[in-house]
Amino acid sequence: MNSRRHLEILKSVVRKSERKIALVVLDGVAGYRTTNNPVTELEAARTPSLDRLARRGSLGRVIPAIQGLAVGSGPGHLGLFGYDPTDPMNEIGRGVLEAVGIDYPLKKHEISGRGSFVTLDRTGAIVDLKGGGITDGECKRVCARMQAAVAEPIDGVQIKVLPVRDHRFCIILDGEGLSSALLDTDPERTGVPPFQPRGTDDSISTRRTMTIFAIAVTRMLDAICVEPKANGFVLRGFSRDPGLENLQTRWGIRAAAIASQPLYRGVAKMVGMTPIPTGHSIADAFRALFGAWNDFDFFYVHIKKTDLAGEEGDRAGKIAAIEETDRFIESLDSRLDDVIVVTGDHATPPQMRAHSFHPVPLLIASPFCDVDDANRYTERESIRGSIGTVRACEVMQLALAHSGRLRRYGA
Amino acid sequence: MNSRRHLEILKSVVRKSERKIALVVLDGVAGYRTTNNPVTELEAARTPSLDRLARRGSLGRVIPAIQGLAVGSGPGHLGLFGYDPTDPMNEIGRGVLEAVGIDYPLKKHEISGRGSFVTLDRTGAIVDLKGGGITDGECKRVCARMQAAVAEPIDGVQIKVLPVRDHRFCIILDGEGLSSALLDTDPERTGVPPFQPRGTDDSISTRRTMTIFAIAVTRMLDAICVEPKANGFVLRGFSRDPGLENLQTRWGIRAAAIASQPLYRGVAKMVGMTPIPTGHSIADAFRALFGAWNDFDFFYVHIKKTDLAGEEGDRAGKIAAIEETDRFIESLDSRLDDVIVVTGDHATPPQMRAHSFHPVPLLIASPFCDVDDANRYTERESIRGSIGTVRACEVMQLALAHSGRLRRYGA
Numbered sequence: 001m002n003s004r005r006h007l008e009i010l011k012s013v014v015r016k017s018e019r020k021i022a023l024v025v026l027d028g029v030a031g032y033r034t035t036n037n038p039v040t041e042l043e044a045a046r047t048p049s050l051d052r053l054a055r056r057g058s059l060g061r062v063i064p065a066i067q068g069l070a071v072g073s074g075p076g077h078l079g080l081f082g083y084d085p086t087d088p089m090n091e092i093g094r095g096v097l098e099a100v101g102i103d104y105p106l107k108k109h110e111i112s113g114r115g116s117f118v119t120l121d122r123t124g125a126i127v128d129l130k131g132g133g134i135t136d137g138e139c140k141r142v143c144a145r146m147q148a149a150v151a152e153p154i155d156g157v158q159i160k161v162l163p164v165r166d167h168r169f170c171i172i173l174d175g176e177g178l179s180s181a182l183l184d185t186d187p188e189r190t191g192v193p194p195f196q197p198r199g200t201d202d203s204i205s206t207r208r209t210m211t212i213f214a215i216a217v218t219r220m221l222d223a224i225c226v227e228p229k230a231n232g233f234v235l236r237g238f239s240r241d242p243g244l245e246n247l248q249t250r251w252g253i254r255a256a257a258i259a260s261q262p263l264y265r266g267v268a269k270m271v272g273m274t275p276i277p278t279g280h281s282i283a284d285a286f287r288a289l290f291g292a293w294n295d296f297d298f299f300y301v302h303i304k305k306t307d308l309a310g311e312e313g314d315r316a317g318k319i320a321a322i323e324e325t326d327r328f329i330e331s332l333d334s335r336l337d338d339v340i341v342v343t344g345d346h347a348t349p350p351q352m353r354a355h356s357f358h359p360v361p362l363l364i365a366s367p368f369c370d371v372d373d374a375n376r377y378t379e380r381e382s383i384r385g386s387i388g389t390v391r392a393c394e395v396m397q398l399a400l401a402h403s404g405r406l407r408r409y410g411a
Numbered sequence: 412m413n414s415r416r417h418l419e420i421l422k423s424v425v426r427k428s429e430r431k432i433a434l435v436v437l438d439g440v441a442g443y444r445t446t447n448n449p450v451t452e453l454e455a456a457r458t459p460s461l462d463r464l465a466r467r468g469s470l471g472r473v474i475p476a477i478q479g480l481a482v483g484s485g486p487g488h489l490g491l492f493g494y495d496p497t498d499p500m501n502e503i504g505r506g507v508l509e510a511v512g513i514d515y516p517l518k519k520h521e522i523s524g525r526g527s528f529v530t531l532d533r534t535g536a537i538v539d540l541k542g543g544g545i546t547d548g549e550c551k552r553v554c555a556r557m558q559a560a561v562a563e564p565i566d567g568v569q570i571k572v573l574p575v576r577d578h579r580f581c582i583i584l585d586g587e588g589l590s591s592a593l594l595d596t597d598p599e600r601t602g603v604p605p606f607q608p609r610g611t612d613d614s615i616s617t618r619r620t621m622t623i624f625a626i627a628v629t630r631m632l633d634a635i636c637v638e639p640k641a642n643g644f645v646l647r648g649f650s651r652d653p654g655l656e657n658l659q660t661r662w663g664i665r666a667a668a669i670a671s672q673p674l675y676r677g678v679a680k681m682v683g684m685t686p687i688p689t690g691h692s693i694a695d696a697f698r699a700l701f702g703a704w705n706d707f708d709f710f711y712v713h714i715k716k717t718d719l720a721g722e723e724g725d726r727a728g729k730i731a732a733i734e735e736t737d738r739f740i741e742s743l744d745s746r747l748d749d750v751i752v753v754t755g756d757h758a759t760p761p762q763m764r765a766h767s768f769h770p771v772p773l774l775i776a777s778p779f780c781d782v783d784d785a786n787r788y789t790e791r792e793s794i795r796g797s798i799g800t801v802r803a804c805e806v807m808q809l810a811l812a813h814s815g816r817l818r819r820y821g822a
Contacts, residue, residue: 032781032797035467065820066417067805068812069424072821085821086416097822263822351779355819357812358781359799379797380784389799 003084003393007250009409010397014251019366019403020338021253021298022289023395025080026325027073028307028348030360030379031318041306041315041350042361042378045322049329050363050377053340057365059374060387062395064346070355073307076345077267079392081300083244092270093180093239098170100266104162106241111173111180111209113238117142117230118167124193124232131167132229139163142230149223154212161220171235173213179206182213186234194234246272247298251400254295258288259302268300282321286328298399310348318350339366339403342377343395362387362395366402414495414804418661420820421808425662430777430814431749432664432709433700434806436491437736438484439718439759441771441790442729452717452726452761453772453789456733460741461774461788464751468776470785471798473806475757481766487756488678490803492711494655503681504591504650509581511677515573517652522584522591522620524649528553528641529578535604535643542578543640550574553641560634565623572631582646584624590617593624597645605645657683658709662811665706669699670713679711693732697739721759729761750777750814753788754806773798773806777813 031040064071065085074097075085083090095112106112117131117139134142143163150159157175164170181200187193197214199206217235224231247255249272257268260280269275274296278288285301292299303325309317332340340363347358361382372386390398400406442451475482476496485508486496494501506523517523528542528550545553554574561570568586575581592611598604608625610617635642658666660683668679671691680686685707689699696712703710714736720728743751751774758769772793783797801809811817 032779033783035782038782061799066420066808067801068808068817069421070812070817070819072819075821086420088416092821094822356779357809357817359797379781383783383795383797383799 029344030347059385061359082396094237101263120232253297255298256296440755441758470796472770493807505648512674531643593649664708666709667707
């Protein structure tokens with residue numbers, strides 16, 4: 001695979017630098033123009049600080065993964081951190097994302113699956129895929145009930161049942177020599193029972209894992225059969241930590257993550273970032289950033305509000321979130337000798353109320369950037385920026401280059 | 412190869428949609444500007460309908476296969492259909508293209524080679540590479556003569572000799588267990604005899620095929636040795652149908668091909684499109700398109716005139732072909748909820764009278780497209796379009812994304 005070879009080359013030319021790199025990710029920030037709405041949220045927002053940064057910086061655009069593909073936050077962020085999310089080596093399973101999303105300290109050998117409570121009828125067929133809409137509290141109670149049923153290890157394997165939210169939970173298999181080659185038990189429709197546990201291969205390890213798992217499933221189902229709503233469950237995305245090379249090893253940088261939500265913090269931890277304690281507000285994020293400024297080389301700052309507004313179709317809210325972020329961007333603008341990168345993990349156009357495939361504007365300000373003709377951090381201006389269109393997994397190497405951390409390759 | 416993995420990912424997120432996709436391929440439509448000719452044919456043409464579509468659509472540019480590479484119609488179209496023509500798995504041999512080019516219904520097991528009649532002197536050396544310029548009628552007659560000489564199957568293998576045009580014909584080997592690992596017999600110069608039949612490997616299958624083939628060649632040469640012009644032949648591009656995954660399997664779409672010429676219809680059939688009967692005029696093509704509109708999800712419409720004019724260096728003719736197409740594009744403009752894609756399979760600049768490596772403008776109009784600042788379907792405007800520069804094999808996934816057929820990837 002090409003990108004692996006490119007990575008090898010880049011790693012061979014890394015050197016030290018004192019310059020800091022701040023990567024500000026405005027979640028879902030990009031949008032698109034329509035005939036009736038000829039300006040995007042980024043264009044409509046008043047952004048004096050981003051404008052100033054854009055004037056002295058270079059602009060470009062990011063394709064999160066593949067042309068035409070809308071990505072989730074997991075692959076979107078992995079890409080920005082320099083890990084090609086389309087490379088199977090970098091794949092983070094659903095189960096793992098769910099575990100890191102509740103701040104569970106997943107160990108390398110553990111298998112994690114994503115669970116959903118369902119309601120079963122007398123014949124065992126699913127009648128409700130969301131467990132009758134149970135509350136967080138009920139979820140916690142039913143999970144405790146299941147946990148009690150599998151309190152004893154099975155063949156040395158400890159089962160952990162962790163409530164997530166609503167009808168969702170997480171199941172962890174903690175033991176040696178387990179396999180993650182287990183199929184989903186979720187038929188994704190009502191009227192049929194959940195699938196029996198099955199493996200995707202016939203190895204000894206998979207067969208043993210499947211046997212242990214089948215025993216656990218039976219015990220847990222027995223424990224909840226009297227529940228009025230959550231009397232069954234389906235499981236998906238069995239996976240383990242892919243063991244990604246960390247940023248310190250790869251680039252010799254100490255990286256910090258400033259993200260209040262567990263999923264983002266979790267992905268950042270998986271690439272070796274140190275999570276900095278922070279609150280939910282944008283002010284909290286920038287306070288945490290400057291509090292940690294002297295202790296790290298690289299900072300990932302996550303701004304969630306832009307995506308939330310996009311998902312709700314709230315154009316005004318998205319504009320407000322951009323403007324609020326802009327006020328804090330000002331504090332970065334004075335760092336003329338450092339590298340400031342502003343981008344998003346994907347587009348979330350309010351018109352679509354969903355993640356989309358549209359390119360995301362990218363801004364890099366540094367002592368080495370081309371002061372191009374693109375003067376605002378917007379979709380329109382980024383088209384004529386001097387960085388051009390790059391894949392998300394190329395952003396990290398561009399940031400390193402702009403910090404002077406990449407030596408010349410070859411004579 | 413990266414693109415295979417990307418394809419796997421894209422296939423994993425396909426969903427249904429009611430939106431139609433119309434891919435209008437203006438063959439060889441792109442050109443380039445010179446100091447003396449500062450506007451291209453697309454710029455010189457009056458194209459009110461394309462202009463309107465461009466204003467509400469997104470523009471970009473297509474690299475047919477690899478930067479700097481001019482492609483033939485085969486690889487050019489394969490790319491636009493989403494099959495990377497540089498992936499050996501997608502290779503369509505010359506022999507196969509020749510067979511589909513005369514509408515021969517090539518079966519999976521058959522081997523096809525491309526033949527050219529030559530004139531041999533008494534020593535057996537080639538004196539004319541085009542068989543003395545024989546007519547279609549003579550070609551047909553000489554082919555029939557050769558066919559009669561190999562009427563009997565050889566070791567169960569039926570040989571078929573099919574006239575194409577001028578001095579060109581096609582030879583088909585129809586039998587079980589054949590190999591296509593045969594070398595060209597064409598020395599590509601006069602003064603030497605054609606090469607003897609040889610295989611490229613030493614497998615049993617190749618050796619058997621070669622033996623059968625050598626017998627056939629001897630019998631056919633004996634049959635035409637008395638011909639005044641076409642008394643010999645050379646053979647190239649032995650190949651079989653690569654068995655491409657069809658569009659229905661890959662994307663769940665029913666695809667129709669509207670192309671009057673056999674080669675285009677043949678390539679379309681190889682990816683599972685249903686050919687719609689049509690005439691040679693642009694009006695015929697659009698009539699066929701709307702006649703089939705309700706029965707398919709995807710439509711490929713081929714416009715040949717632009718390429719023909721380009722090949723002849725006929726700038727005015729190319730402009731006229733663009734303007735003629737534009738009048739029919741109007742009927743697509745009202746399909747606001749569908750996806751209209753306009754592009755070409757390669758450039759054919761009249762200055763070069765040949766296919767060239769220049770990028771080809773791309774236009775996508777859909778409910779989800781960014782209404783960018785590019786307002787005409789021209790080389791100049793497409794540079795500042797919001798799609799950017801993509802490879803031809805990314806056009807299909809962009810079309811699918813714009814039709815809402817690709818779900819989000821990852822959590």
